[in-house]
Amino acid sequence: MVPIVEISELYFSYDNKNLAINNLNLTIYEKEWVCILGHNGSGKSTLAKLLIGLLEPLKGAIKVNGKILSQDTVYDIRRETGIVFQNPDNQFVGSTVADDIAFGMENQQISREEMKERIDKYIRKVRMEAYLQHEPHLLSGGQKQRVAIAGALAMNTKILIFDEATSMLDPQGREDINTLIQELKNDGDKTIISITHDINEAMLADRVIVMKDGTVMTAGSPAEILKDEALMNDCGLDVPLTVKLSQELKKYNIIDDIYVKQEDLVNSLWEYNLKK
Amino acid sequence: MLDNIKLGQYLHGDSWYYRLDPRGKLVMSTFFIVIIFMANNWITYLAATLFTLLIVLTSGVPLKYFYRSIKPIVVLIFFTFFLNLFFYRTGTPLPPLNIIINKIIVIIYGVFVALLITFRFTKVIDRYIIPKIFKITTLVFILINILLSYGLNYTEFSWSFHWIIYKNALINGGYIILRLILIISMSSLLTFTTKPTDLTLAIEHVLSPLKIFKFPVSELALMISISLRFIPTLLEETQKVLKAQTSRGADFTEGNIKDKVIQIISLLVPMFIISFKRAEELANAMEARGYIPGRKRTSLRELRWRFTDNIYVLSFILLTAFFIYFRS
Ligand SMILES: Nc1ncnc2c1ncn2[C@@H]1O[C@H](COP(=O)(O)OP(=O)(O)OP(=O)(O)O)[C@@H](O)[C@H]1O
Ligand SMILES: [Mg+2]
Helix, strand or coil: CCEEEEEEEEEEECCCCCEEEEEEEEEEECCCEEEEECCCCCCHHHHHHHHCCCCCCCEEEEEECCEECCCCCHHHHHHCEEEECCCCHHHCCCCCHHHHHHHHHHHCCCCHHHHHHHHHHHHHHCCCHHHCCCCHHHCCHHHHHHHHHHHHHHCCCCEEEEECCCCCCCHHHHHHHHHHHHHHHHHCCCEEEEECCCHHHHHHCCEEEEEECCEEEEEECHHHHHCCHHHHHHCCCCCCHHHHHHHHHHHCCCCCCCCCCHHHHHHHHHHHHHHC | CCCCCCCCCCCCCCCHHHHCCHHHHHHHHHHHHHHHHHCCCHHHHHHHHHHHHHHHHHCCCCHHHHHHHHHHHHHHHHHHHHHHHHHCCCCCECCCCHHHHHHHHHHHHHHHHHHHHHHHHHCCCCCCHHHHHHHHHHHHHHHHHHHHHHHCCCCCCCCCCCCCCEHHHHHHHHHHHHHHHHHHHHHHHHHHHCCHHHHHHHHHHHHHHHHHHCCCHHHHHHHHHHHHHHHHHHHHHHHHHHHHHHHCCCCCCCCCHHHHHHHHHHHHHHHHHHHHHHHHHHHHHHHHCCCCCCCCCCCCCCCCCCHHHHHHHHHHHHHHHHHHHHCC
């Protein structure tokens, strides 16, 4: 596993009093899908902004793709990193959907033909093809998020950061995006860092990282993290339905473990059924 | 309250004029404003009028929209015309209908001012205070000017002072009105038929020679297009703040000047904070997507210069030639 993002002893403060990021160490590997959980104000968005050099750390180093983040490398690093922010309203730069998707590509100096091709491709992926010429104030929040996602994908970067990029999407929309991320991961060389409050998304990730008070509290596979009820409650989240169900079933000795993945639960229920 | 503000004047439609290259339209509309000042007799004005009419009538934009864009400046046209009558004092005078005309005009102004004043002081609820103050001062200004221009000679000045209208003043006034209407029609046509985005792109192209002098043309164009893109969003936001304040008991409809000022401040302060926050987040988003001011970028939109654009430009050159030949 090749590390692509290495963060060591990172500190950051907005007001020089409270540390928003407090001694954070984290390594993310190439082609990994990492999910970051944490309650409101735990510093997730701040971390994302530090990663692309929008904020300057007080102390510590960030290494992206082998380059140490600094004044000289920040533009190169941004070329390799696409990001979708939390608030879709304030990241819509273009005057129409097509213009907005093109904005990042224009900065990368991609040719017009290539841009048109990619816009066509990604607008379909986020199911916004009917809105190509629409102006931003005519779109709903979720639709703007879809456009922002298409814009980040179209830049074709190695690393993608989603900061609650699907928070305004309907369940079907979220599932679409999660499938899309999985596709991207499977057939490409993309590293995905998604900040989320959505446990269904966390279940799909390779690794889940839990942040608290500006630092990494724990990290592990979704199966380990998501079944820890105390930990999940600490993030302001509930455990997945499968975990709840297995807890109940365990009480009646039907199964003897707690399962996060639906198929694992189903398998063990089959086993129980056969044993009977 | 804010619903009736229409943003961008673009009207959806399609015609030969819509399909013209926005660069050509932009440059020619500006050029038109320049050459219209070359017209100075009936034949050149007739040509300019016919030319504009031809374009306007074939552009596919309903005439009522032109009327709408001229309407707000009717008052201005009216004042320009009268100022012209007062100050244009050469040539042959018209026969002295003056006494009656003067009386009528003085009475009209008197009644107008009196109405405005009584309206101002009897009605506490007054939404349109600023335009009214503007109107009153304009009227006072004009009255003072009349008094000054005649008052210096006290033998001439009496309640039935002799106001001589010169023939040229009338004709000239007419030309001024015509000129304003033509200019407004041509410029409105540009904004009616060109999307703001295309217009910005055209501005960027037209100004691009300034890049030699290190003038940030592309940055300026991006700035314009972002501002345009954010106007509706900010209006929406204003409405939200307005509703939020109203729901907390603020009243934006009543009160005297002092209350009004307080009301406006209570609206402006949150709006400023919101705009700054938005601007910062937007700047972040732009930077994150690799925007570097001054760095070369490619562009998704392209402008195409077609054969009709050549003809369009040629028609303006012919009009100019006509002006040069026939002006007196
Ligand atoms: N622009 C800012 N100025 C000052 N303090 C800030 C700013 N943005 C965030 N903070 C503070 O930094 C801390 C971390 O905020 P951050 O936005 O990173 O949280 P988050 O984990 O993304 O939360 P959420 O789940 O709500 O998005 C919070 O305590 C917050 O109050
Ligand atoms: Mg956040």
